[in-house]
Amino acid sequence: MAVETRAEKTSPLREVLETRQYELNMGPQHPATHGVYRAVLQLDGERVLAMESVLGYLHRGIEKWAEYRTWTQATPIFDRLDYVGAVLNGHGYVGAVEKLLGVEVPRRAQYIRVVLGELQRIANHLLWLGTHALDVGAMSMLFYPMREREVILDLFEAMLGQRLLPNAYPIGGVRFDFPKGWEPVCRRFLAAFPGRVDDYEGLLTGNRIWRQRTIGVGVISAKDAIALSLSGPTLRGSGVNFDVRKAIPYSSYGDFEFEVPLGKNGDVFDRYLCRVREMRQSARIIQQALDGMPEGELRGKVGKIIRPPVGEAYYTVEAAKGQLGYYIVSDGGEKPWRVHVKSPSFVNLQGIETMSRGNLIADVVAIIGSLDIVLGEVDR
Amino acid sequence: MNAIGRFLQMVTFPELLKGMAITTKYLAKPKVTESYPDARPVLPYRTKGRLHVEIETCISCRMCEKACPEGCIRVYPPPKEVFKTDKRPAEFYLNQEHCLHCGLCVDPCPTGSIHHSQEFELAVVHYDDLLFDKETLPYDLDQKRFRWNLLENVPVKK
Amino acid sequence: MSRLARSAGNRGSTPREAKRAMTYEVLLNTVGWPLAKIVVLLAAVLTVVAYIGWFERRLLGLFQSRLGPNRVGPLGLLQPVADGLKLFLKEDIVPLNARPFLFKLAPVFAFFPAFLGFAVVSWALPWATPSGRHHGFVVADVDLGILLVLAVSSLGIFGIILGGWSSGSKYPLMGSLRSASQMLAYEIPLTLSVIAVILLGGSFRLSDIVAAQQKLGAYFILPGLLAFGVYLISAVAETNRVPFDLPEGESEIIGFHTEYSGMRFGFFFVAEYANMVLISVIAASLFLGGYDLPGVDDAALYAAHPNLASALGVFAFAAKSALFAYFYVWIRATFPRYRYDQLLRIGWVVLLPIALANVALVALLKLWLLR
Known part of the structure; x- marks a missing residue:
């Protein structure tokens, strides 16, 4: 309902100046919806009274697609869920199959996965930071993070062969070791990175325009966030301490020392701060993993043809956007019987209606940006 | 005191000036733009570009065909009598249009005949230009001198 | 009476010619010169407006660790021309x-x-x-x-x-x-x-x-x-x-x-x-x-x-x-x-x-x- 003040209700002009609510389609072709997401807004002027999400414009049937491929063949397609955090997606699927097979992944492979995964998390957060800041109007902030992301993508290309959708891991370990000269480049990046993050924060965190635009906007309480099953920085922005890396340590995450940044109010600004601090923590984890890199095998004992035993497995990783879970069912054959993905973007997107009610259109844009959704993962 | 400090901060906007100083800092720094068509990028060896196949060393085992998730490779072995002496495929079709550049076909190849190259400019005028057969399959003659080390994914001199 | 009119008078011409010269003078001052100035000013301003776009994009690029438009002409100086040409050649759509x-x-x-x-x-x-x-x-x-x-x-x-x-x-x-x-x-x-x-x-x-x-x-x-x-x-x-x-x-x-x-x-x-x-x-x-x-x-x-x-x-x-x-x-x-x-x-x-x-x-x- 329209928020009316008492003066407005008793105004004699009320009869004359009759206003009307109207409906606005935001998307699917809107520059700020980060893809083909459509929001139907009920507006009173520029104030959002109600909002409805319409999904499915990027549905590719990835889960069904996987059922028609062998276990190995299905690995590259899961990169295409969240195409800016592909390495972490691959990790989730491969981990699920390894769990079902009962394969022990060698420690060196686990450490390499941590290094690549955290690099991917930084790359994802950099892209998010750039686009989110651009949505709020800070144009240079699109380019500065992109510049650092470029270094990470170059590292991926040298290590995995591709920049965006590298099909990073085979089932049972990692494909290759680090190439020569990779580690020094990575360390140089890590050394320069905190200074760059300081620059981003200098441009945004203290800036009064940024603060006015983000503080108190798109608030979601911890209770609501848990009830809506949000995860990742979107949940932690509301002050709920849940990180899969800490709660259910996988891939040797227990070996590393890092903090889980938490917000307080659950607004756009807190989610922003969470992600920025998370980038610093990720850099810390990579540093530790590179320092403590164990020697050994790269791949566990996996046959050429993979036939997991009859059964089911659920494996979850902390992807860049939140908790990414894979539920797989095997009938003992060469192909998966069912692969179900619990994708964080899809779940987090549920929070948007709670967050944007009563805010302005400009806030909706900021909120969509702060959720860090990728439509490839929402629609699958 | 705190209120005065806040007021001073509001009036003198140090944080806005700090942001402007940061942008000025980058104004003076060297740029990262690569003038692409003029300056060619040096790609790392593991880059998964266009698939290259060496028909001469192929033994028609069809491992790549089975591995490909998109089914863009078709290998037709030669007739049995010929196969005993010459294992090269009778026909080899490669549909680059559907290729995911995932590298799954490279892993199982026993002879290292199929591998990704550093060729990355894959835009063509017509779809047909992405369909290759035995005669038109690309193979980089320079790379022929190398054998593929699968584990390291680095070339080894023959 | 300006110099031109006076000189016309000094030459000893008929009053009619002097009047014509004066009319010419007035026309020049009220229409001719302002018109010339307007043309020059408009040309100058339009050029500046075109190049302020180039200036902005170029400078924004430099602020953002990139180069900005640098392909059309030396230093991208012909970019405004290219942009204008593009805008002129695009289809003009009037929505239903x-x-x-x-x-x-x-x-x-x-x-x-x-x-x-x-x-x-x-x-x-x-x-x-x-x-x-x-x-x-x-x-x-x-x-x-x-x-x-x-x-x-x-x-x-x-x-x-x-x-x-x-x-x-x-x-x-x-x-x-x-x-x-x-x-x-x-x-x-x-x-x-x-x-x-x-x-x-x-x-x-x-x-x-x-x-x-x-x-x-x-x-x-x-x-x-x-x-x-x-x-x-x-x-x-x-x-x-x-x-x-x-x-x-x-x-x-x-x-x-x-x-x-x-x-x-x-x-x-x-x-x-x-x-x-x-x-x-x-x-x-x-x-x-x-x-x-x-x-x-x-x-x-x-x-x-x-x-x-x-x-x-x-x-x-x-x-x-x-x-x-x-x-x-x-x-x-x-x-x-x-x-x-x-x-x-x-x-x-x-x-x-x-x-x-x-x-x-x-x-x-x-x-x-x-x-």
């Missing part, structure tokens, strides 16, 4: 829901007021011809010059409102509504800050204001520092630029020109940049002494070499205006965008009282100190 007549009229409404203001800008000291005549570097040095600029620049909003409304689409309508309220909120502080300068200068004529600054020996940015700040902020809002670019706000509502394409969009685009140039030029002459050469005794130089002084004056003016253009790009490279309600609050609650207080302050200053 639009009201075609108003839809087509709106860009024109936005385009022309943006250029009218340049008429009263005094670009330099008058140019002396060998025959002893003086041609002012100004199309019309009217005595209400600055008021004309304010009045005319407010007209541009009609183009935006019309364009948004006649598009028959919700996003452009919202853009034009935002634009209208923004215009109302910021036109008043802008005018009040200009009034402070008028108080200091004692005239509405731009050349008089510059002359007053020369006489004072200090630019009005010093006594009118507060007015300068208010002007700077309001000017950014007036020209719809970051951080007040809400009517366009390409990531929220795509802008009042969402439905426009081709050269009709180009008109809005050019108008926006023309406004930016105009507001920079006005700022330079109000607060930075216009064509006054810093550190040089202009009157002495003008007495010795009038044409040199004029030519240098134009360059000084251009450099001062470029400072403002640089500042606007710098701002754009650094800041996020304000929200609609915050923007209006700044306009009405912050800038308006400051501007009002400043007018009183400057009046007192004028009364006691600068008499």
